[in-house]
Amino acid sequence: MQTLTIGDITLKWLNGGITHLDGGAMFGVVPKPLWSKKYPVNEKNQIPLLTDPIFLQVNGKNILIESGIGFGKLSEKQKRNFGVTEESKLEESLLELGITPGDIDIICMTHLHFDHACGLTKPVNDGFVSVFPNAVIYSSQIEWDEMRNPNIRSKSTYWKENWEAIESQVVTFEKELLIEGVLRMVHTGGHSDGHSIILIESKGEKAIHMADIMPTHAHQNPLWVLAYDDYPMTSIFAKEKWIAQAIEDGAWFIFYHDAVYRALKWDGEGKLIDAVKCER
DSSP, X not given: OOEEEETTEEEEEOOOOEEEEEHHHHHTTSXXXXXXXXXXXXXXXXXXXXXXXXXXXXXXXXXXXXXXXOSSOSOHHHHHHTTOSBOOOHHHHHHHTTOOGGGOOEEEOSXXXXXXXXXXXXXXXXXXXXXXTTOEEEEEHHHHHHHHSOOTTGGGTOOGGGTGGGGGGEEEESSEEEETTTEEEEEOOSSSXXXXXXXXXXXXXXXXXXXXXXXXXXXXXXXXXXXXOSSHHHHHHHHHHHHHHHHHHTOEEEOSSOSSEEEEEEOTTSOEEEEEEOOO
């Protein structure tokens, strides 16, 4: 299990599954000869994208960032379409830490697309139940509203199977929310209308999880946005602001999807100066 220490906090990456999505969709209008130099791609033009939640403990609370792809929820067709080669082993990862899903107190959801939210529920008999029955689940209000009432475009990624069983656990916020004095969720929009990022600070050290407005290190250029982004110009403006701020602060960039780096730091010129390489 890979880790990164930020002040008094240790981040631990759990096994939440693996997807492989179309490289063209993940890099939008950027030509393949450019992005393929920065990120691996297979013969089907798919790039590997982990869905690995990040675990941390703050003030005696067990916290997750994102929830993974889930286990036993996807049909064979969905697995094929989303390039799922491994489903979540989240419960096994937690057991390595001596923790069960019932011990999770807080879950921070940057957004609720299927590849982030499938791990919140699991199939039981003819329905679904919460995987983390004792957790408070934080999401922006905009994201939660669209999750329950998706439009013609977003209904392909906001599934009732992922929200109906956890409805009573969800707590929403508008612009930003401070959690346990250490984690700050900030609504950015862009990838989805309700998308948020997460800032972590402890003992003067900082980390930023930009989620799907910068899903991998190869999306460092603010103009390299996803075809999946509902509001690409909003993503661009958010990336310009938060990448520059994080570099100025000497913060770690941490990733949920990146199959090359778990975390990294860039200098003022955008050059890599430190990194935790992904070993999965």
